[in-house]
Amino acid sequence: MAVRVRPDLAGITGYVPGRTVPGAVKLASNESGIGPLPSVVQAMASAGELINRYPDNNASVLTAKLAAKFGVDTEQIVVGCGSVMLCQQLIQATCAQGQKVAFGWRSFEAYPLLTRTAGAEPLMVPITEQQALDLDALADAVIAEADNVGLVFLCTPNNPTGTTLSREEINGFLAKVPGDITVVLDEAYREFATDGSPDGTEFLVDDNGNPRDNVVVLRTFSKAYGLAGLRVGYAIGHPALLNAVRAVHVPFSVNSLALAAAEVSLDAEDELTERVGTVTTERARVTDELKALGLPVTESQANFVWLALGEGTAAFDAFMQEHKVIVRAFAGDGARVTISTPDDNDAFLRAIRDYAGQA
Ligand SMILES: Cc1ncc(COP(=O)(O)O)c(C=O)c1O
Incomplete structure (x- = not known):
């Protein structure tokens, strides 16, 4: 006799988190790229x-x-x-x-x-x-x-x-x-x-x-x-x-x-504000470069950028993974890329320059 579970849960597979791939830069979960205070x-x-x-x-x-x-x-x-x-x-x-x-x-x-x-x-x-x-x-x-x-x-x-x-x-x-x-x-x-x-x-x-x-x-x-x-x-x-x-x-x-x-x-607001300032400065740098490459980037107000790539999203995701950069792709809609440390962001920009050259 099969175990009885709620039938309305059939087909629900649970939350799919951003991937972590050893050796790759993870820009898939909107985490802070800097360690704890x-x-x-x-x-x-x-x-x-x-x-x-x-x-x-x-x-x-x-x-x-x-x-x-x-x-x-x-x-x-x-x-x-x-x-x-x-x-x-x-x-x-x-x-x-x-x-x-x-x-x-x-x-x-x-x-x-x-x-x-x-x-x-x-x-x-x-x-x-x-x-x-x-x-x-x-x-x-x-x-x-x-x-x-x-x-x-x-x-x-x-x-x-x-x-x-x-x-x-x-x-x-x-x-x-x-x-x-x-x-x-x-x-x-x-x-x-x-x-x-x-x-x-x-x-x-x-x-x-x-x-x-x-x-x-x-x-x-x-x-x-x-x-x-x-x-x-x-x-x-x-x-x-x-x-x-x-x-x-x-x-x-x-x-x-x-x-x-x-x-x-909550007692370290000044240090945290400084960290947030680094992220927003980096967001502007990354966004400007994506725009210059002619990519469909929105003006993000968060610690990530969004590329509305539509049907091209899966291919972009695969390209990034080959270049050791893990982004968060939503097939058919677009890809979200976390703004991290300047080094991580540079790794992303190097990969996307290659992508834009090929796309
Ligand atoms: C819009 C939004 N709300 C809530 C959360 C949940 O964040 P946490 O549970 O880590 O506080 C997230 C996490 O990515 C989010 O993007």
């Missing part, structure tokens, strides 16, 4: 001495520090095992079986997977030709199925295209969609945005200064803070929504080393 290593070593104990399930110290940083109450913060787990918790907290989770496509590749494994259904709205989220079309799609939509993800800067949403676009969207639908502003790459796009936390209140209970901002320590391997992210939002997110938290899923590292990282 010395203060972070020190804090983890000290926390390691207490590793026989469970972590603080409420992440009290980190929560208090984040609340102070953003000028909010501690019940407006939830810490999670990476912001990806908070995405999952938000879906679980808002969507009943068969309800819809709306998002632009292409966007973060975990959204459809997390939606389906929660028993919900993706409502995917194509991005524009300029590779940006189409908030008018997304609002129309949400309104058309309003009773059945539990949550919307707005990813800004958008992974993998790097485009951001303007204040007018977000305000317009929030004014149009019903106020009982949760809108998640996924800002995993916020620290890299230099285009004056708004900080999602400003939408936690409406124009009259009244709190919105349906808006939540997601941030992570994985990207600008360089702690991808530790798995820690956080949500900022209204207590009414975050209490439901806390209800579906997997106990002790944020470990003690991650908490200690995130806490000290």
Whole structure:
């Protein structure tokens, strides 16, 4: 007799991470190319001495520090095992079986997977030709199925295209969609945005200064803070929504080393800002060169660039791999390339100059 598993999981293969190939430069996962700060290593070593104990399930110290940083109450913060787990918790907290989770496509590749494994259904709205989220079309799609939509993800800067949403676009969207639908502003790459796009936390209140209970901002320590391997992210939002997110938290899923590292990282903002500055300078250098080569690159506001290569994506991916550079390819759409250290970026540029010569 075959084991009984949920039939709706048939065909779902799980998340496919960026590849790591020995000897190749990995530019496939939007990680920081620089190792951890010395203060972070020190804090983890000290926390390691207490590793026989469970972590603080409420992440009290980190929560208090984040609340102070953003000028909010501690019940407006939830810490999670990476912001990806908070995405999952938000879906679980808002969507009943068969309800819809709306998002632009292409966007973060975990959204459809997390939606389906929660028993919900993706409502995917194509991005524009300029590779940006189409908030008018997304609002129309949400309104058309309003009773059945539990949550919307707005990813800004958008992974993998790097485009951001303007204040007018977000305000317009929030004014149009019903106020009982949760809108998640996924800002995993916020620290890299230099285009004056708004900080999602400003939408936690409406124009009259009244709190919105349906808006939540997601941030992570994985990207600008360089702690991808530790798995820690956080949500900022209204207590009414975050209490439901806390209800579906997997106990002790944020470990003690991650908490200690995130806490000290918040004391090292100057060093981290400098690191982010190096990435944004490198992003401009790489983007200019890709443009000069005549390649279809978007103006990214994140720590990666996006090449909308369409049907040429698979061949580009294979070429890069042959040249020992691992990018993240989405067949038929394009390739995302992480901005890393100047040396890694140079390796990518050398390979792509060859590609452009051949293409
Ligand atoms: C848009 C977006 N959101 C969330 C995440 C999850 O990041 P983490 O779970 O490492 O915090 C990622 C990771 O790539 C991402 O690109």
